[in-house]
Amino acid sequence: MVLADLVSWRQIEQAKALISQEQGTFIKDPGGRVSVALVYPNRYHIGMSNLGFQTIYALLNSREDVVCERVFIPDRPLLPQESIISLETQRMLHEFDLIAFSVSYENDYLNILKVLDLASVPLEARERTDNDPLVVIGGACAGFNAEPLANFADLFVVGEGERVVHELIDHYIAWRRSESGREELLKVLAGREGFYVPRFYQIVYHDNGSIAGIEAAEGVLPRVSQALIPDLDAYETTTCVVTQNTEFGDMFLIEISRGCRRSCAFCLMTNLYKPYRTRSPQALLPSIRRGLSFRQRIGLISASATDHPQILEICSQILAEGGKVSVSSLRAESITPQFLDCLAASGHxxxxxxxxxxxxxxxxxxxxxxxxxxxxxxxxxxxxxxxxxxxxxxxxxxxxxxxxxxxxxxxxxxxxxxxxxxxxxxxxxxxxxxxxxxxxxxxxxxxxxxxxxxxxxxxxxxxxxxxxxxxxxxxxxxxxxxxxxxxxxxxxxxGDRRVGEILKQAHIQGGNWRRAFQCVNLNPHFYATRQRGEQEILPWDVIRR
The missing domain is CATH 3.30.750.200 (Transcription Regulator spoIIAA)
Structure with a gap:
């Protein structure tokens, strides 16, 4: 047995060990189905704590014509001979039709390039052919500024994925039947709400480096529209796959609201997910009961649980069903003795x-x-x-x-x-x-x-x-x-689109940002520590708010 075979066997054994400790995993025969490798560009322990990632996994696998498998950054470095594999059936990523990244944090950007490299998929969209997987990037980062990743994505999902994920698959299936080139699929999607195809938007710069204009190609939206869910009760956002091997392994997570009704000057949450929306206690009760069949503790996910106008009713439901309540950060001004009673009864x-x-x-x-x-x-x-x-x-x-x-x-x-x-x-x-x-x-x-x-x-x-x-x-x-x-x-x-060159160089340099700065003729302080003019066009203005 050669070394590469031995290491691949260890990868497979690790994947099977993780799956054996899960409840709710989808394992399907890929035959005849659209195959999606859903990537969280960090380790399993972190990625499986992300409700957005789990929600898209469940939505895609709810379709009979789709098989969606998860991918994470390996816990140990891979050898040069190895390829990154999916969790469910341990397939190599270049075998999938789509590689979809769910990205919540900027510090995970390097891992996107790492995954593409390990999958033997060309890093930049312009280098890919119709035989390569379609690379899609979604998540919070795609919603507030996609530009630093624009060179690496064929397509961005902008806004809330629940709204457009089925539309993406429907268009992909229709395109595959048409046997036309990838460009045709991307042109169709670029004309739809919630999709951003960077290749159809040219960024023009002033001599001083600031943006002079954003020019859209003919036939696409002049500015990208965000996809939002008007009624959260129409969708369930909860833990899909239950496992102890995650940050919140002792609880079942349920999103009770999205966005924030406050307007803190430093926070993007208000504008990224506006308007502020909540789920009703009636819509949440089935999720609570299902969650309590797996875990005794329910984790309520929101920007601030006490801002939900019916938080006491929700907590009372959980306690009445024999469960316990967990919350993350709270607004001090909205904490009440009654809410603290619920937390105390839950052993907080x-x-x-x-x-x-x-x-x-x-x-x-x-x-x-x-x-x-x-x-x-x-x-x-x-x-x-x-x-x-x-x-x-x-x-x-x-x-x-x-x-x-x-x-x-x-x-x-x-x-x-x-x-x-x-x-x-x-x-x-x-x-x-x-x-x-x-x-x-x-x-x-x-x-x-x-x-x-x-x-x-x-x-x-x-x-x-x-x-x-x-x-x-x-x-x-x-x-x-x-x-x-x-x-x-x-x-x-x-950053703007040019920052992608720094990102690519940082990947080439093994994560050494200092060397990357030396290799690219861009001043990082121009982006990080410079005051932007009031009339200056910003990189994220390509998305209409």
Whole structure:
């Protein structure tokens, strides 16, 4: 047995081991069906926590004429002789009709190129022939700025995949029967809502590097329209495949709302998924009952669970069915004693709040009208309900941030600890306060989309100061961002189509971004740390909002 055969056998055994611990897996005979390799460009443990990824997997496999199999980045590096394979039947990716990526984070972009390389599929769309798989990219990143990935995708799904996934397959089947070239399929899709075909849009640049115009080819939409679901109750967004081998393996996830009704200046959620929509308790009840047949705990997915107008009814349904409730981040101003009763009854021991800034002035500027006293009041209520641990999220490098604002983070954390100590004295031991410090990255579609990112050296200095001060506080654990990776995130979030050259070079250089910058005649600071003019055309303006 040659080495390549041995390693491939290990890949197959690992895939079978993962599947053996799953419930809800689809395994179909590919014969006569459209085959889709659905790729989450990260490891299994992370990808299987993504509800959007699981939802598209279920929708595609609900069709008799489609077989959809999942693909993840391997847990261990592959040898040069190896090819990446699908999970369900361990097929090589170049054998599939479509390779569809679900992309939620900029830092996964390199993995897209890695997967294509391992699959022996040409990296750039212009290099592919009709015999290669059609490469489709969807997910949040395709919705807010597809341009850095434009050279690598034949097609983007822009918006909510549930709305257009069946239309994509129907057009693909019709095209395959027609025996025409791939260009014809892409032209048809480019005229439809929710699809973006970069090859039909030419970007024109000024001499200073900014965008002068976006020119659409004849017969396609002048600007791409986002596909949105008007009624969330018409679709179920829940865990499809249940497994312990994931970040939320002990719970069944259910999306209860999409978008956000707040308008925080740094966040893209409001505009990316507007309007804010919710699922009704009546529509959620069958999902809750099905979820409780797999897990005792139901994880409610939303930007903020307490913003749902019927959150108490939803939680009561779960408790009445014998289940327990889990939520992610909460808005302090919308926390009520009744909601805390539900969390306490579910055995919650930790609650996450995101003040984002240490001073009230900066929080008001961000659109988070959360006073210090409100935070202290909610903390007393949380502790009174037997929930001792607190996670806090702050950002540094925000627009208008002063030295006093940075110091205010230390002051606020100390006051929070003091409030917690007073509330827990003679009742229960003081819980753990975990402080997460991240770097502000200006994101497309947010009110700060034209703002510059702060220089990496300045961010490092601020993080060093905060960690040094907060690590001296008892019962406080500090977790800090890595500014150089936040810089890469800003480059990819705000980049235009030319940034794809940097991305490709970073892939060639094995993930060494410094070498990639040296190899490409583009200044990354032009994208990450430059203030954009008010009249400047932005890369993501190709999509109509």
């Amino acid at each position: 021991k930790t609650i996450t709040l995101a003040p984002e800034a240490g001073s009230e002035r900066l929080r008001r500027y961000l659109g988070k009208a959360m006073s210090d006293e409100l935070i202290f009041d909610r903390l007393r209520q949380i502790i009174a309900h037997g929930i001792p641990n607190l996670k806090l999220y702050f950002m540094i490098g925000l627009p208008s941030e002063t030295e006093a604002d940075v110091e205010a983070i230390v002051s606020l954390v100390k006051k929070i600890r003091h409030t917690a100590l007073q509330a827990t004295r003679d009742k229960l031991s003081l819980g753990r306060i975990t402080v997460n410090l991240s770097c502000f990255v200006p994101k497309p579609l947010s009110r700060f989309e034209r703002c510059p990112m702060e220089q990496v050296e300045v961010l490092q200095s601020k993080l060093k100061f905060l960690a040094g001060r907060l690590n001296k506080v008892d019962n406080v654990q500090v977790l800090t961002d890595v500014p150089k990776w936040a810089f890469i995130q800003a480059l990819l979030a705000r």
